[in-house]
Amino acid sequence: MKILVGIKRVVDYNVRIRVRPDGSGVDTDGVKMSINPFDEIALEQALRIREAGNAEEVIVVSLGGTECQQQLRTGLAMGADRAIQVDTEENLQPLTIARALLKVVEKEQVGLVILGKQAIDGDNSQTGQMLAALWDRPQATFASGLELSGDSATVTREVDAGLEKIEVDLPAVITVDLRLNEPRFVKLPDIMKAKRKPLEVIPLTDLGVASENDLLASQYAPPPVREKGIMVEDTAQLVAELKTRGLV
């Protein structure tokens, strides 16, 4: 079985992000970029499945410009066998990404797709679900537990009400949550080995997927600055202040 893991190049989770003064987006000038943390967890799980003997190949895929090859090489250093960069300069939306991933899935005849539950920049949590629907295969999202047995997988999902256990037939799409595993550190010699692993570049247009966005984000703004509060002397003053503000 081949496992496909999607990884996205995002602003590192440690960066203190700022909105550009003109409201056009988040300032990514000179900021550190890393693999989306949930995608690392996804890759770690794929590697464990391969190491347990239930898959022969782990392929990492990323959609973006040449810069995302950095993240793909990190994925290879962690242990993936092959990498695919779907080359595009466009800012893609989940539906487009899902369509592109489907083409890769069909081309590679993948048995399992593992994705992060969401990217920390868009926070959409849509790509995995859309891919499953387009592929007409089952989905198990927000996985915090995963067991494979033959042609199916038992997934523990973190949902609002608690934990839900479902069984899905493979091939399927699984998206992972924080508590599934802790990704391994990369060994230095593996960074060197990763340089020699295959990395294929496929232009997005070659996959026959249109990159036009249906949605346009028109404005970004930081949350309003919290107003300075006032100290009140006693309960009477508190009530008076609340009344002035029409809150009681």
Add this chain to the structure above:
Amino acid sequence: MSENVTEREVMEYDVIIVGAGPAGLACAIRLKQLKEDLMVAVIEKSAEVGAHILSGAVIEPGPLDELLPGWQDSPPPVCIPVKHDELAFLTATKRRKLPTPPQQKNHGNFIVSLGALCGWLAPKAEDLGVDIFPGYAAAGIHFLADGAVGGVIIGDMGVDREGQPKDTYMQGIEIHAPTTVLAEGCRGHLSKQLINKFKLDENSDPQAYGIGIKELWQVGPGKCQPGLVHHSIGWPLDTHTYGGSFIYHMDKDRVAVGFVCALDYSDPEFSPFEAFQQFKHHPSVKPLFEGGEILSGGARTIIEGGAQSLPKVEMPGALLIGDAAGLLNLPKIKGTHQAIRSGMLAASHLADKGTGEGFDGTLRASPIMKELHKVRNIRPGFNKGLWRGLITAGIETVTAGKLPRTLHNHADHSALKKLQDMKTVDRKWVKRELAPRDRLASVYFAATDHDEDQLVHLQILEPDVCISRCGEEYGHPCTRFCPAQVYEMVEDTDTSAGQRLQINAANCVHCKTCDIKDPYQIINWVTPEGGSGPNYQNL
């Protein structure tokens, strides 16, 4: 370093460079330019090159012109030519312009972000075939049987707070090389270890240091004047504390502001962080920052000892370059050009001779040393206070350091006076309004990140001293000189003294002030897990 029975995996290189700062990267680039077949690796403890380095900074382009001719055609992302220089003397209320000393004339120089410069140099090194490994900390030295340095040991990762392996445990490998180049910067922990072991400083003055604290601000429209360089001395410091401020106007409405305090200050109650914040509130400074916001900030110690404190920079199997050796020119407040030169010099020495042996002689005969020698008496001149220091500086500048005398440096940690010997000083400090409110608010901008579940990387070699002596003698100065509020005395009814030292290691910005200034010299800074620490942006 945990004792490990399993032998570590080994990688071999011709040269291993510790630290991807300007010295380390210049050395790597030059090595490959001279001998492209050499296998060169640079290891760097920060998660990304540039994340742990900060400086004002105004740099002299000369060494960069030599290393990378034509670099100005595609300069680093933050690079603004200096347009105008001013030095001023501040009192609590006034600002008096002083004549700009020749060492601070910056025509032809550039305001840069040192972090961005390193981030720009790194791919150039990689294009030449250098292997750069950010996120890996050199935690120890691999010694050969004859005691020579044979390489470095990368720190283990995935170790918990008690030193036990976690599920993610990964043993650090060893990198062996005939030559190890230490480019860790000021007070590098491996450099410190090796200087002690090989007694490299037995013929030098004690080293002198300063702490530099910096913030990068986005100021209100119309306030930024790109290329403007302002330095000041005087308030908020007293006449016995050496230091001063810098304000560098960059592009995109960004202004870099910072403050340097020499660490030989004597008042145990002094807080360098507070001095910096006070400076921003001077009537001539405050309007610039009102209505602005902080983009990033951090702190790092600066090596100030110059020629007299320079240790021997070679030992069997290893070299010291850049500020790991101590090449910063303090009157110019510049070290980057010296660091780059020293990296290049080490590279040409190694390429030429095939060994680091003789590098100490090469360095001392070079223009790098000549530059340090010329200004050698200026810093120690200030040991007698601001006014004597200015006079000495004037004389030394006019005579270009040719007077047949060499003043000496004293150790910073022993300069601290005990509480009982200290008279209270009225610093005329004011109530503050500008961000950041305090050190915790400030450390947020350093974006420093450490897994809390790892060994505390600040080792207290004699923990009893904190409770039994320090409180009475010095009043716990570590709780004041650390710019990140790592050290705290907290109430603890379980102890006989009713309090204990709490080390908030996760706040640490790797500045090394504690390792230097602690009066008992019982704090030993070692490297935490690779990738931990600040994530400076454009500093």
